[in-house]
Amino acid sequence: MGVLLALIPTVCWGSIGLISGRLGGTSYQQTLGMTAGAVVFGIFSLVYFHSQLTWMAMLVGVASGLCWAVGQFEQFQSMKFIGISRTVPISTGLQLVGTALAGVLLFHEWKTTKMVTMGTIAVIVLIAGAALTSLRDKKAVAGTEHMEAGKGSVAIVISTIGYVLYTVIVNMSGISSKTIIFPQSIGMILGALIFVMFSRQKVWHKATAKNMLTGLVWGVGNFFMFMAIPSVGLAISYSLAQCGIVISTFGSIWLLGEKKTNREMVYITIGSLLVVAGGVTLGIMK
8 A cells, every 4th residue: 555655646746847847937936836835735734634733743844845945946947957858867866866875874774685785776776877867969969058957967966955855854753744744835835935035036927826736736746655654664655756757757858848869868768767667676675
């Protein structure tokens, strides 16, 4: 049952890049709209589950949500710089490596020699897959794209740190996922508002309102991921959830029209398959 719960975020999170890309808006508008939608879902969960909020739950949830806001904003930034089809596989691979290492070092989820061996191989495969998807056809790269690629790389690194911390903080606290969803959404929108304060862009736009749909979709995926953690663990639930890269990567090419050369399609296809293979390997270890 835990594995099935972890597969629901696969569809939800795999669709986020496509939905936000179709709805449009700047990274600031997308982040603010998405967090507003997440707050709506958080209020629903609070009422539905009759959660008993404590000061600890509020602190943990807000801290986790702030980390998520950093991760999501920087991922949107990277999508603007290098595209969804490159951002998502690289980001996913790095997140899987980060959460797997956290699962081992902090939560001791790999308990046997076999699990350590399989996990190590999976991490290597994930890194190789992420590296492959980042390759470009040199003949197709314009001079200005090198600068954009550098900005995209920095954004992905910061995004990965934020995403990994958002899950680790919750798992370390031991607080129920049903209790954490609402305070987490508060932290998310606070983080988005902080970004807005330092932005000179127009954020109160119809694109912001539209992206609330993205937040609702994310909220559903987030809920089921944390529901899965108690039964299958952090590394496994997060790994399976991230396999939605197939939807976002190829959807951005076929549905949103991102241009790729034949060589780049080979890189992205092989790289995405390696990331999925690494994620599935982590998932079946339990």
